[in-house]
Amino acid sequence: MDTTRDPAPQLRAAAVFGRLVGAGLLDEAECLPKLAAAARRAAPGRDPAGLAARLAWRLREAAAEMRRARAAAAATLTAAIAPLLDALAPAGAILDAAHAANARAGAVLRGAEVEMLAAEAVRIWLRRNRTTLLGTELGGGRPGR
Numbered sequence: 001m002d003t004t005r006d007p008a009p010q011l012r013a014a015a016v017f018g019r020l021v022g023a024g025l026l027d028e029a030e031c032l033p034k035l036a037a038a039a040r041r042a043a044p045g046r047d048p049a050g051l052a053a054r055l056a057w058r059l060r061e062a063a064a065e066m067r068r069a070r071a072a073a074a075a076t077l078t079a080a081i082a083p084l085l086d087a088l089a090p091a092g093a094i095l096d097a098a099h100a101a102n103a104r105a106g107a108v109l110r111g112a113e114v115e116m117l118a119a120e121a122v123r124i125w126l127r128r129n130r131t132t133l134l135g136t137e138l139g140g141g142r143p144g145r
Helices: 008-022 028-042 048-086 091-104 111-128
Strands: none
Touching: 008 028, 008 048, 028 048, 048 091, 048 111, 091 111
């Protein structure tokens, strides 16, 4: 029996579970026992503790990669819509740009997350530009009032 290679299906499963953990869709604590049990069944002659540790490492590595990709996608999305906010673009154009930025980043964010990030960017932009908008047609008041 070849003891130098871990079972490939379990390593792939650990990576998939890790991506789901990194996206916040699964909990690491619920994944690890299932991976370890599947690995023991697939490779009964292996050291179960060592195999479980390597699977846990792979899961955590994939989760960290996903978290980094999601953070990068969020930053790309925010940067992509900033000029549109400055130009007072319509909401549809801002959302389209946000979804396009997510697609360019590998679509690692879910649609609702893209919309929440775009809405948060709008709130931050409005807060930063409130005094500029006051007294304008968009601000609804006159300067000095």
